[in-house]
Each structure stands twice: as C-alpha cells, then as structure tokens.
Amino acid sequence: VGGMDRVYEVGRIFRNEGMDTKHNPEFTTCELYQAYTNLDGMMDILEAILSGAAKEILGTYQIQWLGKDIDLTPSWKRVTMADAVKEVTGADFMAIEGDAEAAVALAKSVGVDMDGVDKTWGNALYETFDQKVEETLVQPTFITMYPVEVSPLAKRSPSDPYLTERYEMFVCGCEMGNAFTELNDPMDQYERFKAQVEKRANGDDEAEMMDEDYVMALEYGLPPTGGLGFGIDRCAMMLCGTDSIRDVILFPTMKPLG
Numbered sequence: 495v496g497g498m499d500r501v502y503e504v505g506r507i508f509r510n511e512g513m514d515t516k517h518n519p520e521f522t523t524c525e526l527y528q529a530y531t532n533l534d535g536m537m538d539i540l541e542a543i544l545s546g547a548a549k550e551i552l553g554t555y556q557i558q559w560l561g562k563d564i565d566l567t568p569s570w571k572r573v574t575m576a577d578a579v580k581e582v583t584g585a586d587f588m589a590i591e592g593d594a595e596a597a598v599a600l601a602k603s604v605g606v607d608m609d610g611v612d613k614t615w616g617n618a619l620y621e622t623f624d625q626k627v628e629e630t631l632v633q634p635t636f637i638t639m640y641p642v643e644v645s646p647l648a649k650r651s652p653s654d655p656y657l658t659e660r661y662e663m664f665v666c667g668c669e670m671g672n673a674f675t676e677l678n679d680p681m682d683q684y685e686r687f688k689a690q691v692e693k694r695a696n697g698d699d700e701a702e703m704m705d706e707d708y709v710m711a712l713e714y715g716l717p718p719t720g721g722l723g724f725g726i727d728r729c730a731m732m733l734c735g736t737d738s739i740r741d742v743i744l745f746p747t748m749k750p751l752g
Contacts, residue, residue: 527719573638578627634663
C-alpha cells in the first residue's frame with residue numbers, strides 16, 4: 495500500500511453475533527499483511543508475538559489457562575487439518591479426496607452432523623474437524639491446509655486444488671488467530687466470490703458477498719502476500735488466565751435483565 499511492503503492495524507470490530515465466554519459483539523483485533531511471504535511467515539509472526547508477550551509480561555512460557563497447563567515455548571506444533579482429523583478420529587479423508595459422497599459418509603461414521611451443510615468433500619473434512627478435533631487442541635497448535643469451500647480469500651495450494659494455504663491457531667480448543675497466503679489470482683477470486691454469493695442466497699449468513707472492486711484491484715496485480723488476523727481480547731484472556739472475555743473488556747456487552 496503506497497509502497498509499503500508491511501502494514502498492520504489494531505482496531506475495534508463489531509459483529510452482530512451472539513455472546514459467550516469467548517465472544518463479545520464488540521472486540522479488538524490486529525490485522526497485518528506482508529508482501530513476499532506466505533503461510534509459514536505468518537505462523538512465525540504469530541508464534542513470536544504470543545510467546546514473546548508471555549515471556550516479557552509473565553517471565554515464563556509456562557502458563558495456566560482454562561484449567562490447563564500450557565507450554566508456549568516456541569516451535570509450536572504444525573499439522574494439516576486432514577492429519578489432525580485422522581489422528582483424533584481415525585478418519586482418513588485424504589484417501590478419498592474429492593469424493594463428496596464417500597467423505598460425507600465417512601464424516602457421519604464418526605458421529606459428525608452434516609445437516610444443513612453442502613455435501614462436499616471439503617465441508618465434510620471441515621465439519622469433522624470442527625465437531626470432533628478442535629476441542630482436543632490444548633497446547634498451541636497451527637492447523638493448516640483448510641478446504642477451499644471454507645476459505646474464500648486464501649490462495650489455493652499449488653500441490654492440491656482442494657486445499658488452501660491457510661491456518662488457524664488454537665490453544666485450549668480456542669481459536670487464537672487466522673492467516674493465509676493471500677489469493678492473488680483475480681479469476682480464481684471471482685469464482686470463489688460467486689460460490690459465496692450462491693451460499694448466501696441459500697441462507698448462509700456468514701458467506702461473503704461479491705466484491706468486484708477487489709477483483710479489479712487484483713487484476714492490476716498483487717505480489718505474493720501473507721495476511722494474519724488475531725483477537726487482542728483472547729490473547730489478553732490467555733495471558734491474564736481468565737476464563738471470560740468480559741474480564742478483559744472495559745465495557746462488555748450486557749444481556750438485558752429478565
């Protein structure tokens with residue numbers, strides 16, 4: 495942007511969503527982008543920020559959060575979503591990659607609810623992870639290679655067209671950051687937006703909308719770029735050892751009496 499190859503912003507975000515111990519409609523995030531890097535560079539940055547903060551503020555990499563002993567010592571585990579699913583459930587989605595019918599059956603065989611979800615290979619893999627694996631990730635773990643269906647802005651893997659160069663980082667079953675190698679192919683991005691518009695028309699309120707201005711900007715050119723976003727409030731929760739996001743927000747949203 496304007497000749498700068500690294501930019502970041504810390505800002506307040508509002509989402510018209512529900513509240514629980516990890517979610518508040520208004521929260522603070524940090525978003526950053528760096529040219530000429532990728533998924534691996536974004537993993538290095540988030541790991542350095544959180545482990546460095548723990549060492550600087552608490553004087554140790556060993557912390558307790560949500561009743562668990564957590565080790566933030568650098569060199570966190572990095573594992574693909576498919577491998578994590580296989581490790582926890584035994585379901586091998588890579589053995590049936592691209593076979594939607596077999597994938598849905600495999601997901602259901604390990605107790606995954608596929609109601610209301612498009613019956614694709616990628617969605618079956620993601621739902622299995624979301625329902626069966628995410629809660630088991632206690633120590634800091636990067637889950638990589640997300641399906642294309644749930645990653646509309648992430649670059650497709652050059653070695654596997656069903657997957658993207660995206661990660662989410664988890665601690666105590668809580669998502670702490672989301673990052674990817676940015677999709678810089680305007681034609682691919684346009685088709686992804688079209689698929690998202692179709693999902694939205696079918697009732698998926700979380701699907702993206704068409705952004706033709708963004709596609710046009712990509713046509714002018716975007717260098718290889720890594721992008722990362724992480725919630726400041728959840729990081730504060732972890733470092734303070736609190737189990738509710740309300741404890742680290744000055745004016746948390748309150749439910750009405752009665």
